[in-house]
Every structure is written in C-alpha cells, then in structure tokens.
C-alpha cells in the first residue's frame with residue numbers, strides 16, 4: 001500500500017543535523033508574537049528552528065502533520081519548578097495526560113520526577129518508561145477493579161481517592177491481594193479557578209473530590225477500612241489557571257484541614273497540591289514558577305510535610321509544536337481559508353475549548369499580510385486550528401508551525417475521519433529522533449475483523 005510505504009519511509013530512525021556554530025553565533029532570536037516567548041523555537045536566517053534543528057528538515061523527514069518537542073524546554077520548565085520548591089521536601093509528579101510519549105516520561109523520570117496517572121494505560125506507559133512505581137500517584141474519579149489491582153500489584157505511592165465507594169472498592173481489592181493500599185483523599189476546596197468551564201475542577205458543583213465540609217467525616221470513615229493506610233491529602237482545582245489567587249485560597253483551605261486532621265491523630269505524610277499552573281498561549285500572564293512558589297510556600301512550609309505537585313501543561317505545553325502543511329488555499333466571498341493537513345483529530349483544543357494557538361510560517365516571508373482561517377480537512381465546521389489570523393500571504397505547500405502544542409495535543413488526538421496520526425519527534429540540541437512513528441493505514445484497522 002502506498003500510504004503505508006510512505007509512512008514507513010518517513011519513519012526511518014534517527015537523523016542528526018550538525019550545526020554547532022549556530023548557538024554561538026548569537027543569531028538565535030526568540031519568537032515574540034503577541035508577547036508569547038518560546039525560546040527553544042527561534043528563527044535563524046529566516047528559518048524556524050527547534051533548538052538547533054531546522055523545522056523544515058524535520059517536516060521533510062518525519063512528514064506532516066507531526067509534533068516536535070524540545071528536550072531543553074521540557075527540562076527548563078521542570079527544573080524551574082523543582083528549583084522554586086527546593087526549600088521544602090517535594091516531589092514533582094508530572095501529569096502524564098498532558099504529554100504521554102515514552103521518551104518524554106523517561107526524560108523527566110531520569111531527572112527525579114514522579115508521575116501522576118489517571119488510568120492503567122498511563123501506569124503501563126510510566127512503568128515502560130522506567131518510572132519507579134513508588135513515585136506514582138493515581139488520580140481519577142472512576143478507577144476500575146482491574147486498574148486498582150494493577151496499581152496495588154505495582155506498588156504505587158498513593159491512590160488519590162475521590163469518594164467513599166471508591167475507598168470501599170480499593171479496600172476490597174487490597175484485602176483480596178493481602179495488601180494495604182496507601183491512600184490520600186482528594187478534597188474539593190470549592191474555589192473558582194477562572195479557567196475554561198471544562199477544565200475547572202475545584203468547585204463543589206464538579207464531579208471531583210470529596211466536598212470540603214465532608215472531608216473530616218470521610219477521613220474518619222476511611223480509617224475504619226482495615227486494608228487502607230491514610231497517608232496524605234490531595235486537591236486539584238483545574239487546568240490552565242493563570243492567576244495565583246485561586247491556588248492561594250485553595251491551598252490555605254486544605255492546609256487548615258491538614259492541620260485539623262493531624263490534630264485528630266491522622267498521620268498524614270504529604271499534601272498533594274495538584275497541577276493546573278497555566279502557560280502563555282497568547283496574552284496570558286501566568287505566574288512564573290518562582291512567583292508561584294513565593295506565594296504558596298508560606299502556606300505549605302509550616303505544614304512540615306512532603307509537598308507533591310502534579311504539573312502537566314506547565315512542563316510540556318510550550319515545549320512542543322505541531323507542524324502542518326498547506327494543502328489548498330480557498331477563497332469564498334467572505335473568507336480566506338488555508339486548508340492544512342492537520343485537523344481537529346490531531347489538535348482538538350481549538351474545537352473543544354475555543355483555544356488560541358499562535359501560528360507562524362516556518363520560512364519567514366515578506367509577502368503582504370492577509371487575514372486567513374487555518375482549517376483542517378475534516379468534515380466538520382468545527383475543524384479549525386486558527387481563525388482570522390493576519391499572516392503573510394500563504395502558498396500551497398507552505399509549512400506552518402502551530403505553537404504551544406506540547407500539552408493536551410497528541411494525547412487528545414484520534415483517528416477520526418480515518419486519519420493516521422503523524423509522528424512525534426524529540427529534539428536535543430542539534431539532533432532529533434522520531435520518538436513515535438507516524439501511523440500507517442494498517443494501524444487504523446488493527447484488531448478489527450470483518
């Protein structure tokens with residue numbers, strides 16, 4: 001099959017581009033459109049690079065659409081947070097759901113990160129990537145029996161439990177296996193996080209966590225289960241939270257509860273503060289890791305316990321981009337469309353959340369700017385990546401970079417409309433590696449029977 005052969009060709013293993021003079025040349029300029037700064041994605045002589053690799057080169061080799069991740073950007077974000085919390089005992093449990101590629105997980109785990117998982121699939125990935133189970137916390141509102149068993153057998157650090165029935169289910173499975181399950185209760189602090197309604201999780205109307213007012217009672221109840229060991233408290237108020245105040249309010253409420261629980265005799269070892277720290281997609285001004293830590297450490301430090309963080313987007317969001325090529329240009333009476341080879345199956349955030357992603361040409365152009373909608377080939381009007389963008393007049397075949405696509409992008413992708421997903425590529429300095437092959441047509445029907 002032609003499609004299969006194509007995909008295989010573009011997946012041939014490794015390529016290294018030697019361009020040692022580039023970093024020293026002083027010719028790397030950070031892109032700064034609308035105040036967005038992505039220092040690992042920079043133009044050199046009019047060509048957009050990831051670190052020291054030409055994105056055009058990657059597109060040619062890996063095909064489009066494809067996702068490109070910067071190792072340096074991933075590590076910089078991880079170290080920024082790690083450093084900001086250096087004054088207290090802490091563990092960063094990277095939230096796998098944001099970007100689950102094995103190479104990304106392995107990279108972060110090699111620096112000491114733990115992981116936050118939400119399914120047995122994510123546990124499987126984490127273990128395959130070499131993450132020690134004792135650094136894994138398991139969040140999620142509906143854990144199945146099989147998932148609970150797998151986590152117990154693997155020996156994870158903690159189950160973040162969201163209801164009494166879930167406590168009972170974990171206790172039953174632990175008893176059957178002759179084990180004791182480490183437990184923390186996820187408490188819903190009832191705090192407004194001012195984020196998209198779909199990613200807000202800390203209000204009492206949401207399905208998440210145990211209501212704040214019922215938490216003490218829930219701990220008392222949990223202590224009655226023989227095969228559970230209560231070791232922590234947990235919360236998560238939402239994702240892409242760009243203000244400090246919601247965190248401060250929520251942490252202060254849970255810290256009060258933590259002290260109360262300790263006074264009641266519960267020997268809690270950690271406070272898991274969740275994830276949610278936002279990033280810049282366009283004009284947002286989220287706190288830096290240092291600003292975040294400065295605001296919340298006065299609340300957390302006096303608790304004298306381990307602090308677990310579950311950042312996802314903060315680490316991976318601006319460490320990745322999506323490369324896509326213009327298939328056709330199309331004009332209607334009212335609009336200019338650039339139909340590209342990435343669709344909502346590859347990047348669903350615009351369709352799902354009305355999310356903004358900066359788009360730029362991989363090869364800079366002096367052509368006059370024209371307002372254009374960047375849309376995918378999928379049979380849905382909701383299949384768009386960017387609307388009403390002023391971009392230099394595009395040509396068929398032009399290569400575009402969709403920024404801030406390192407988080408909730410590939411992990412939310414699908415094969416909708418029979419579309420094999422593109423490759424994932426990890427850049428490290430002046431070389432890159434395909435860390436997930438582009439899918440083939442055979443991949444689309446794997447496991448099916450007539």
Ligand SMILES: Cc1ncc(COP(=O)(O)O)c(C=O)c1O
Nearest residue numbers: 095139239275276310311312313
């Ligand atoms: C329980 C939990 N922890 C951590 C995260 C990671 O969030 P973020 O990627 O915004 O840091 C999420 C995502 O919503 C989550 O549900």
